[in-house]
Amino acid sequence: MIDLIIENGTLIDGTGAPRRICDVGVVNGRIAMLGDLGGLPAHQRFNASARIVAPGFIDVHTHDDRLLLNRVEGPHPKLSQGVTTVVTGNCGISLAPLVTARPPSPLDLLGDDAWHFARFADYLDALDASRPALNAACLVGHSTLRVRHVANLERPATSDETSRMAHDLDDALTAGALGLSTGLYYPPARAASTREVIEVGRPLSAARGIVTMHLRDEADAIDEALREALQIGRELAIDTIVSHHKLVGRSNHGRSAATLAMFEDAAQHQSVCFDCYPYNASSTMLLPARVKQSDEVLVTWSKADPSAAGHSLFRLAEERDVSPEVLARRLAPAGAVYFAMSEEDVGRILAHPMSMVGSDGLAHDVQPHPRLWGTFPRVLGHYARERQLFSLETAVHKMTGLSARRFGLHKRGVITPGHCADIVVFDEHHIADRATFTHPTLACAGIDAVFVNGRLAYRDGEPHDVHAGQVIRRAH
Ligand SMILES: [Zn+2]
Known part of the structure; x- marks a missing residue:
């Protein structure tokens, strides 16, 4: 019996090859078969019609x-x-x-x-x-x-x-x-x-x-x-x-x-x-040398002055009447975004x-x-x-x-029989980042489902079974 069939989706397999309509069958956390699997019994089915199915x-x-x-x-x-x-x-x-x-x-x-x-x-x-x-x-x-x-x-x-x-x-x-x-x-x-x-x-x-x-x-x-x-x-x-x-x-x-x-x-x-x-x-870390090379610098965190996080280093420096490099030294240890x-x-x-x-x-x-x-x-x-x-x-x-x-x-990295079933299902017309420099922790739009080693880990904005990851040790 097949554990999971992701059906009716458009497969982009990760090799760079053109997309094709193709079902994906998963057994024991591995991709077991590809093709038209519509008639086969399965414990779980996921309908991916009008969606891209790609390697995680x-x-x-x-x-x-x-x-x-x-x-x-x-x-x-x-x-x-x-x-x-x-x-x-x-x-x-x-x-x-x-x-x-x-x-x-x-x-x-x-x-x-x-x-x-x-x-x-x-x-x-x-x-x-x-x-x-x-x-x-x-x-x-x-x-x-x-x-x-x-x-x-x-x-x-x-x-x-x-x-x-x-x-x-x-x-x-x-x-x-x-x-x-x-x-x-x-x-x-x-x-x-x-x-x-x-x-x-x-x-x-x-x-x-x-x-x-x-x-x-x-x-x-x-x-x-x-x-x-x-x-x-x-x-x-x-x-x-x-x-x-x-x-x-x-x-x-x-x-x-x-x-x-x-x-x-x-x-x-x-x-x-x-x-x-x-x-x-x-x-990266807040470094005076990099401040000089940047058009704008945003502080991402500061141990010396936590209230600086999220603010422009240049504006803070102006307000405090010091040079940006001097302020960078005062805020350290700290981190920054550099434009x-x-x-x-x-x-x-x-x-x-x-x-x-x-x-x-x-x-x-x-x-x-x-x-x-x-x-x-x-x-x-x-x-x-x-x-x-x-x-x-x-x-x-x-x-x-x-x-x-x-x-x-x-x-x-490639959807092919024998590979681990790391799979993402997404909407190619709506996938978009939503995180910005002012609101940096917004989740993106357009990801329908994520499977890690064959287990549903994320669906429609909600985490599911979040313990499906494995430590990949280098093969000897
Ligand atoms: Zn680096």
């Missing part, structure tokens, strides 16, 4: 390490968008392995009360035990390893410290981590040399792990930073993913034509690609065949960037349907099949 979306760039452990009351920022799998631990920041009560910025983007996993395996076990709402594949953060092992973060690691970091990475890979992430832009890792990252990353080569990299610079020195990332991937001979590719600062607008050409050249010799989010504003990209670059990067979709959402911010709630419907509604930057099939591919292949997520 894969958010390849998240900071959901801690969110996954928590029970979310009400709509879930990711499930509500049709996301069924997240990749955690990006930008050098992973919740494990590190025990501390005072994580330095930007590690504190994950809060300061959940840093109690001495081993990566302990974190994965806790994730299993928490029965997460979504599937999770987890990266180890280089900055987390530095905070754990490097005595002075203002200098490159010693050879001793480097081998301790490499040893932790090796342990994590054995436990099932997907690979390593780096954030050389951020204070805890800025002093790390290219050589340090390569030596820490050594275990990735034999284990066939991946590396995701927040570049050392996304502004004036982006060419050099991109060359460094490519060198690291090449020397380790591993799949390399550049995170949230973008160009920051007015003087760099338009340079994506050149950076994308660099990616294309590199791809002739090594495995490389990138992710991006569909907004022309970024968000510093051009829409032309965002569109060009998103449309490139090497790009995947990742939200980079920050779930613990008081007034978060709307990408946390709106990324996937925004690509499908705004960029595919309204601006016709690409077909709906291509948009879905960028958030499913391509992502699963690039991140080595086996049996995910």
Whole structure:
């Protein structure tokens, strides 16, 4: 007997192939059969007529390490968008392995009360035990390893410290981590040399792990930073993913034509690609240097002055009669949204065949960037349907099949027999993001149902069975 038949829907299977009318049959959490299944008996039927049936979306760039452990009351920022799998631990920041009560910025983007996993395996076990709402594949953060092992973060690691970091990475890979992430832009890792990252990353080569990299610079020195990332991937001979590719600062607008050409050249010799989010504003810790590059800055949270959250840094600075940079220092530790990209670059990067979709959402911010709630419907509604930057099939591919292949997520991302039954049903005419910079936590419109491993997890705005996620451990 078939557990579930999603019938009468229009299937977009995640490979980029054209849509077709097709029923989907699910047995034991797996896709069992495709075709006209109208006459077959089933425990449960879901009518998807006039709807798109697609693989559940894969958010390849998240900071959901801690969110996954928590029970979310009400709509879930990711499930509500049709996301069924997240990749955690990006930008050098992973919740494990590190025990501390005072994580330095930007590690504190994950809060300061959940840093109690001495081993990566302990974190994965806790994730299993928490029965997460979504599937999770987890990266180890280089900055987390530095905070754990490097005595002075203002200098490159010693050879001793480097081998301790490499040893932790090796342990994590054995436990099932997907690979390593780096954030050389951020204070805890800025002093790390290219050589340090390569030596820490050594275990990735034999284990066939991946590396995701927040570049050392996304502004004036982006060419050099991109060359460094490519060198690291090449020397380790591993799949390399550049995170949230973008160009920051007015003087760099338009340079994506050149950076994308660099990616294309590199791809002739090594495995490389990138992710991006569909907004022309970024968000991270509040950094005076980035304030200077921005046309507008919104404070997302501040420990020193919580009342600043949701306000323009420039307006607050004027009211308080200080420079924005001085105020940025006074509000720290804090987070911000920066308007510093051009829409032309965002569109060009998103449309490139090497790009995947990742939200980079920050779930613990008081007034978060709307990408946390709106990324996937925004690509499908705004960029595919309204601006016709690409077909709906291509948009879905960028958030499913391509992502699963690039991140080595086996049996995910494509609707085909034998694959896990992560499925989203949505209305292609009405799907739209509703989260804005002033109202950033509004759930999107147009998602009818989300199935995680064959179980209905979300329907018509309401969470259902929210414990269907699995920890995806890297296959050995
Ligand atoms: Zn980042």
